[in-house]
Amino acid sequence: MNPSKTAFITGAAHGQGRATAIALAKEGINIVAFDIAKPLSYPAYSFGSEDELDTLKKECERLGVSCITCKGDVRKDADIVAAVGKAMSGFGRIDILFNNAGICAYGLAHELPEEEWDSMLDINLKGAWMVAKRIIPIMMEQKSGVIINNSSIAGLRGMNRLCHYTASKWGLTGLTKAWAIELAHYNIRSVSIHPTGVNTPMNDGLAAMEGATPQEIAERSAGNLINVPWIEAEDVANAVVFLSSDKARFVTGSQFVLDAGLLTR
Numbered sequence: 001m002n003p004s005k006t007a008f009i010t011g012a013a014h015g016q017g018r019a020t021a022i023a024l025a026k027e028g029i030n031i032v033a034f035d036i037a038k039p040l041s042y043p044a045y046s047f048g049s050e051d052e053l054d055t056l057k058k059e060c061e062r063l064g065v066s067c068i069t070c071k072g073d074v075r076k077d078a079d080i081v082a083a084v085g086k087a088m089s090g091f092g093r094i095d096i097l098f099n100n101a102g103i104c105a106y107g108l109a110h111e112l113p114e115e116e117w118d119s120m121l122d123i124n125l126k127g128a129w130m131v132a133k134r135i136i137p138i139m140m141e142q143k144s145g146v147i148i149n150n151s152s153i154a155g156l157r158g159m160n161r162l163c164h165y166t167a168s169k170w171g172l173t174g175l176t177k178a179w180a181i182e183l184a185h186y187n188i189r190s191v192s193i194h195p196t197g198v199n200t201p202m203n204d205g206l207a208a209m210e211g212a213t214p215q216e217i218a219e220r221s222a223g224n225l226i227n228v229p230w231i232e233a234e235d236v237a238n239a240v241v242f243l244s245s246d247k248a249r250f251v252t253g254s255q256f257v258l259d260a261g262l263l264t265r
């Protein structure tokens with residue numbers, strides 16, 4: 001158990017963020033669950049909700065740890081500062097940052113409205129930097145910490161009708177490496193993870209927007225070697241538990257691929 005550790009998770013209300021919060025809570029780690037918890041006009045699928053944040057808090061408490069929930073947008077510095085302040089007054093430290101909040105939607109490069117490009121890059125890439133900017137000084141002071149960026153297989157290859165998503169996810173791969181160099185001296189690690197399709201509300205939302213089944217959406221991304229349409233949010237959570245633990249103490253600057261073999265094709 002890790003009674004004094006704290007994890008700050010963005011996009012924690014549902015999907016991979018929620019599964020990771022629960023998995024880390026099972027390890028005895030206190031949770032700060034940050035989520036926009038309201039719909040956006042783009043993409044037009046279901047986002048996390050305040051109810052989901054409330055039930056996550058109860059679930060963490062049932063597992064014997066504390067959970068602070070924060071409604072906020074990774075694009076808004078005031079929301080981030082408020083949440084980091086709550087985390088520090090509640091727990092006094094932040095050991096793990098899981099930069100997980102993200103959106104996805106399809107569109108051809110030459111047809112994309114500028115606002116869609118900006119939303120994708122602002123949430124998926126700039127948002128991760130905005131949150132880390134406020135947490136890195138705390139980790140530097142502690143002389144310990146780990147940042148895990150939820151990229152995608154799209155952060156290691158090209159993808160059709162996803163140029164803005166792919167650019168944002170490659171950006172996270174670069175951020176991960178730059179932070180590893182800047183922060184190693186402070187005993188802070190930085191790792192990116194690269195899941196294939198994951199069975200979450202995002203995948204369901206994309207399917208509804210595309211008039212396809214969730215299975216068709218998952219399989220669109222080239223096909224896993226292992227014969228499954230997608231992996232589960234708990235598979236991602238297990239990887240984050242390992243990468244954020246002392247068992248991964250020398251893993252930094254690298255890309256952890258959870259792709260059921262897809263990139264090997």
Ligand SMILES: NC(=O)c1ccc[n+]([C@@H]2O[C@H](COP(=O)([O-])OP(=O)(O)OC[C@H]3O[C@@H](n4cnc5c(N)ncnc54)[C@H](O)[C@@H]3O)[C@@H](O)[C@H]2O)c1
Nearest residue numbers: 011015016036047048073074101102152197198200201202
């Ligand atoms: N689902 C997949 O197939 C898949 C595969 C690889 C990587 N990813 C990446 O994993 C991460 C998590 O995806 P998921 O599948 O759990 O998605 P999801 O849509 O199911 O959950 C994302 C969560 O992030 C929150 N969020 C969105 N924008 C936010 C913002 N601006 N500020 C704060 N919170 C915000 C949402 O409310 C939601 O709770 C994303 O970065 C995604 O790009 C997803």
